[in-house]
Amino acid sequence: xAGVIQSPRHEVTEMGQEVTLRCKPISxxxxxxxxxxxxxxxxxxxxxxxxxxxxxxxxxxxxxxxAKMPNASFSTLKIQPSEPRDSAVYFCASxxxxxxxxxxxxxxxxTVL
Amino acid sequence: DAKTTxxxxxDCAEGRAANLPCNHSTISGNEYVYWYRQIHSQGPQYIIHxxxxxxxxxxxxxxxTEDRKSSTLILxxxxxxxxxxxxxxxxxxxxxxxxxxxxxxxxxxxKP
Numbered sequence: 628x629a630g631v632i633q634s635p636r637h638e639v640t641e642m643g644q645e646v647t648l649r650c651k652p653i654s655x656x657x658x659x660x661x662x663x664x665x666x667x668x669x670x671x672x673x674x675x676x677x678x679x680x681x682x683x684x685x686x687x688x689x690x691x692x693x694a695k696m697p698n699a700s701f702s703t704l705k706i707q708p709s710e711p712r713d714s715a716v717y718f719c720a721s722x723x724x725x726x727x728x729x730x731x732x733x734x735x736x737x738t739v740l
Numbered sequence: 741d742a743k744t745t746x747x748x749x750x751d752c753a754e755g756r757a758a759n760l761p762c763n764h765s766t767i768s769g770n771e772y773v774y775w776y777r778q779i780h781s782q783g784p785q786y787i788i789h790x791x792x793x794x795x796x797x798x799x800x801x802x803x804x805t806e807d808r809k810s811s812t813l814i815l816x817x818x819x820x821x822x823x824x825x826x827x828x829x830x831x832x833x834x835x836x837x838x839x840x841x842x843x844x845x846x847x848x849x850x851k852p
Binding site: 672718729 | 774778781782783784785786789827839840841842843844845
């Protein structure tokens with residue numbers, strides 16, 4: 628199994644540009660999570676989906692952030708417009724609903740200039 | 741979910757046991773204790789979890805006090821590759837389909 632796949636691994640963009648981060652969860656997993664990690668705030672949950680439906684998006688910082696899961700094998704996190712304070716490592720994780728372990732991807736390091 | 745308290749950092753000699761404490765004095769009866777770790781530049785990795793009994797797997801042992809207000813993660817023979825940030829998380833349900841709330845964790849440095 629390839630594990631959770633995230634792309635791109637690194638993204639450098641300029642303030643005001645749209646950024647799209649992608650995630651492919653492990654096949655068969657029902658739940659998908661997006662986390663953000665910064666030095667100041669640590670690791671924080673942004674949103675999570677269960678069976679492709681957003682369950683809790685209370686961690687999404689503002690309307691510039693949006694996430695979708697059009698099918699069980701793909702999710703996107705979009706930031707539009709991006710700002711320098713969005714610079715962080717964004718992790719995607721997936722889990723089988725009946726299991727107990729969340730599996731994390733390698734992360735996308737986003738730098739907004 | 742109950743809040744956890746961990747020391748910000750610890751050192752351990754290579755080959756020795758690493759004992760990482762976690763305080764969760766407000767834990768509820770239906771909350772589990774989970775441990776994850778994050779090696780530099782990688783995503784977090786699940787280690788172990790438990791409710792009230794001690795647990796052991798190939799990575800570590802988890803000792804939970806009888807009153808469940810604290811726990812200790814034990815890495816029996818720490819190696820340099822165990823250098824990481826270790827997160828203790830208390831969460832309702834033995835179900836990964838619930839979100840994790842990460843605190844500051846303990847930065848473990850294993851030294852030769």
